[in-house]
Amino acid sequence: xxxxxxxxxxxxxxxxxxxxAPKAPRAKSKGPGLTVGAGSLLGEPRRMKMLAWFQExxxxxxxxxxxxxxxxxxxxxxxxERLEAxxxxxxxxxxAYLKSVPQQVRAMALHHLVNMDAKRRIGQAAAALVENHETxxxxxxxxxxxxxxxxxxxxxxxxxxxxxxxxxxxxAIPTYTVHMPGGQFKAPTLSLSGERSADYFEGxxxxxxxxxxxxxxxxxxxxxxxxxxxxxxxxxxxxxSKIYLAADSTKIGKTSFSSLGGIENIHCLIxxxxxxxxxxxxxxxxxxxxxxx
Numbered sequence: 001x002x003x004x005x006x007x008x009x010x011x012x013x014x015x016x017x018x019x020x021a022p023k024a025p026r027a028k029s030k031g032p033g034l035t036v037g038a039g040s041l042l043g044e045p046r047r048m049k050m051l052a053w054f055q056e057x058x059x060x061x062x063x064x065x066x067x068x069x070x071x072x073x074x075x076x077x078x079x080x081e082r083l084e085a086x087x088x089x090x091x092x093x094x095x096a097y098l099k100s101v102p103q104q105v106r107a108m109a110l111h112h113l114v115n116m117d118a119k120r121r122i123g124q125a126a127a128a129l130v131e132n133h134e135t136x137x138x139x140x141x142x143x144x145x146x147x148x149x150x151x152x153x154x155x156x157x158x159x160x161x162x163x164x165x166x167x168x169x170x171x172a173i174p175t176y177t178v179h180m181p182g183g184q185f186k187a188p189t190l191s192l193s194g195e196r197s198a199d200y201f202e203g204x205x206x207x208x209x210x211x212x213x214x215x216x217x218x219x220x221x222x223x224x225x226x227x228x229x230x231x232x233x234x235x236x237x238x239x240x241s242k243i244y245l246a247a248d249s250t251k252i253g254k255t256s257f258s259s260l261g262g263i264e265n266i267h268c269l270i271x272x273x274x275x276x277x278x279x280x281x282x283x284x285x286x287x288x289x290x291x292x293x
Contacts, residue, residue: 046071047079049257051088052225056214058187059097060226068227068257101187108165110142110190118248118272118293119143125293126210126246126270127151134158134207137236138166140191141212143246145169160206160239162197162232165190186228193228201235209240211266213247215254218282221263223256230260242267249274263288 046069053060053068062080066073080096083089089096104110123146130136133156138144140163148166151157152173159170160179171178183197211233213222222245224230237243245266252275268289275292283290 043079047083049225050076050079051083052214053257054083054089054096054098055188056186056225057193057228058101059095061095063094064227065095098188105187105190108168108190110145110165110188115248115250116142118250118274119146121272121293122246122248122270123147124150125291126244129244130154130157130208132156135160135205137161137201137206137209137240138163139210139212139233139236140166140186140189143248144210144212147210147246158206160201160204162193163189163191181232183232184228193232195231198231198235201232201239204239206240208242208244209236210244210246211236213245213251213260214256215251216245216247216263216269217253217255218263218286220255220259222260222265223254224258224260225256227258230258233260237265244268244270246270248272249276252276252279 050060050065050069053065062073062076065076065079069076080089080091084091084096088099090099119142122143126147127150130151132154135158138148138159138161140161144163145166148161148163148169151170154176156175157170157173158177158179159166160181161167161170162181162183164180167178167180170176181192181197181200183192183200184194185191186193211222214225215223217223222233224233243266245268247269249272252271263283263286266288268291269283270291270293272293275290280290280292
């Protein structure tokens with residue numbers, strides 16, 4: 001896979017968006033939104049996958065869960081009753097939402113705040129790759145937020161992000177230009193998602209994308225707990241010349257629910273020293289650069 005980056009010159013589209021020069025061609029990725037073994041899940045594993053969905057998306061409708069997990073709506077309602085009884089979610093007509101969402105959003109806090117020492121190191125290493133006056137795309141999530149926290153000493157960045165908290169962090173820097181798409185609000189990651197967000201990236205070109213994932217494996221590729229983010233992440237990938245996956249080592253070799261595509265979607269993995277030697281070698285053998293923070 002080509003590792004080259006595009007020139008740093010920028011131009012304006014007819015809609016007034018700032019973009020970088022056109023990117024070099026890249027290999028096409030696999031189709032989005034493919035579920036990983038959903039129909040074969042038994043009761044407890046299925047409920048755990050549903051809970052991961054809520055922790056990623058914040059809410060879900062019964063009919064969407066039934067379709068995604070290939071079970072009846074009656075079965076989904078029973079699963080939601082169990083998750084509510086365990087104190088994880090609150091049911092409402094036609095669906096449910098994560099119980100912690102109201103307090104979390106009021107505090108502008110992210111939901112996934114684990115392995116933060118590793119994520120801070122990854123954030124520092126990733127931010128060091130960003131040069132002055134570049135156009136970059138920042139995905140949402142706690143690891144990507146750590147990248148944003150380390151970008152304060154750059155000059156003249158153009159940042160495109162779907163994360164509200166990242167837009168607030170970098171929008172406070174006078175020399176930065178920050179763009180955000182529209183879309184549906186996703187509380188756990190304080191982000192905007194869905195088809196409308198994906199459409200925003202059409203015709204935009206950036207030098208670098210810093211992408212988040214819930215899990216990455218050589219068999220299933222990049223996978224996520226919910227389907228809503230697949231379209232916007234694919235659009236981000238198409239918009240950038242070089243794709244950096246920022247993922248702590250606990251996510252390597254794991255599989256979540258919905259597949260974005262194979263590891264050929266990325267050029268470089270930025271992770272921590274917990275990565276196993278055999279996984280490190282396998283990424284290198286696949287033509288993917290590895291940066292260990």
